[in-house]
Amino acid sequence: MAKVKKGVDWETFGKLRGSEKRAYFTRDGNIFHVIMSQQFDRKFLDEICALATKVRGISKGNKGVLFLQSLLQGKRAMLYFVQPSTRTFLSFMAACQILGIHCSEVRDTSTSSEMKGESQEDTVRTFSSYVDLVVMRHYEAGFAERIAFLLNQTSRPVPVINAGSGKDQHPTQALLDIYTLHRSFENYGGIDGKRIAFVGDLKRGRTVRSLVYLLRNYEGVKLYFVAPQELQMGDDLKQYLREQKVRFEETDNLEEVVSSVDAVYMTRIQDEYDEAGESKHIDYSAYRFKKEYLKILPPNTIIMHPLPRREEIPVEIDDDKRAMYWRQVRNGMWVRVTLIATIFRKDKDIKEY
Numbered sequence: 610m611a612k613v614k615k616g617v618d619w620e621t622f623g624k625l626r627g628s629e630k631r632a633y634f635t636r637d638g639n640i641f642h643v644i645m646s647q648q649f650d651r652k653f654l655d656e657i658c659a660l661a662t663k664v665r666g667i668s669k670g671n672k673g674v675l676f677l678q679s680l681l682q683g684k685r686a687m688l689y690f691v692q693p694s695t696r697t698f699l700s701f702m703a704a705c706q707i708l709g710i711h712c713s714e715v716r717d718t719s720t721s722s723e724m725k726g727e728s729q730e731d732t733v734r735t736f737s738s739y740v741d742l743v744v745m746r747h748y749e750a751g752f753a754e755r756i757a758f759l760l761n762q763t764s765r766p767v768p769v770i771n772a773g774s775g776k777d778q779h780p781t782q783a784l785l786d787i788y789t790l791h792r793s794f795e796n797y798g799g800i801d802g803k804r805i806a807f808v809g810d811l812k813r814g815r816t817v818r819s820l821v822y823l824l825r826n827y828e829g830v831k832l833y834f835v836a837p838q839e840l841q842m843g844d845d846l847k848q849y850l851r852e853q854k855v856r857f858e859e860t861d862n863l864e865e866v867v868s869s870v871d872a873v874y875m876t877r878i879q880d881e882y883d884e885a886g887e888s889k890h891i892d893y894s895a896y897r898f899k900k901e902y903l904k905i906l907p908p909n910t911i912i913m914h915p916l917p918r919r920e921e922i923p924v925e926i927d928d929d930k931r932a933m934y935w936r937q938v939r940n941g942m943w944v945r946v947t948l949i950a951t952i953f954r955k956d957k958d959i960k961e962y
């Protein structure tokens with residue numbers, strides 16, 4: 610990538626820690642790009658949760674619906690989703706529609722000039738000239754970050770939201786997960802001090818990575834990583850947790866963990882990233898939430914899943930009041946509405962409504 614006009618160059622930028630990059634994702638102290646979980650602090654998380662609840666309340670009446678639709682009327686968003694997605698794509702589209710934003714979409718680059726040899730950076734930069742917001746899902750880790758960095762150097766930067774970047778991060782999923790935890794524990798002392806288990810493919814699950822980064826903002830949490838050895842949490846994140854003094858334990862005994870935590874976050878095997886078919890030989894059966902576990906699951910412990918699921922959670926569990934995954938889906942849309950409104954500095958209008 611070419612040398613930039615101002616500030617650091619891409620190489621120097623790439624060496625910065627997540628928290629040091631925060632300044633490049635903000636404008637006048639306000640959030641602008643949403644790229645990685647390390648850019649968020651506790652104050653922001655508390656505010657986004659409170660504001661999302663307010664937005665939901667506003668949306669319950671006709672007047673409120675019209676108010677929300679008027680907030681960003683006339684703005685345009687491009688949903689650049691070149692890795693498979695329907696739920697996150699539709700969630701963002703619905704969030705934009707709630708705020709009165711028009712959406713255009715790119716889902717398949719085979720009809721674009723990338724086929725003529727144009728770089729993906731040029732393609733996205735071209736499309737960004739037509740819109741006010743770029744929401745991006747990409748199979749490559751760090752691609753959304755590169756685009757945000759590139760657009761920052763242009764005369765008309767628009768905000769970039771990372772809607773999933775390879776095996777790396779999915780920060781808006783993590784925000785909706787935090788909102789779900791926040792609502793679930795509202796009357797039980799909040800997220801501080803809670804024990805949270807992550808189960809399954811922790812090595813390649815970007816939702817887990819992003820949520821773990823956010824959880825360092827809460828006092829006294831303890832994390833349990835329940836996975837087969839081959840799919841355990843990456844060393845980079847474990848090192849981060851040690852530095853941040855967040856307690857964690859690795860185990861392969863799901864049954865034991867289920868009876869002693871406040872939240873169980875299940876995930877599917879991420880075999881789309883299998884280069885050499887490595888996960889074909891892994892026995893994943895011990896990392897499923899069995900129906901019998903409902904008997905040993907404490908009454909206020911919640912079960913989460915970013916979806917889509919395979920066999921990690923049987924459908925019979927869906928009706929249990931501790932199963933939160935369908936609520937996560939709904940929470941996701943409201944958190945995205947809130948996030949987009951905040952990026953465009955409409956948070957004050959919402960607070961004052």
Ligand code: ASP
Pocket residue numbers: 773779815816877915916917
């Ligand atoms: N929907 C989530 C993601 O995009 C989880 C998954 O696909 O397993 O990462």
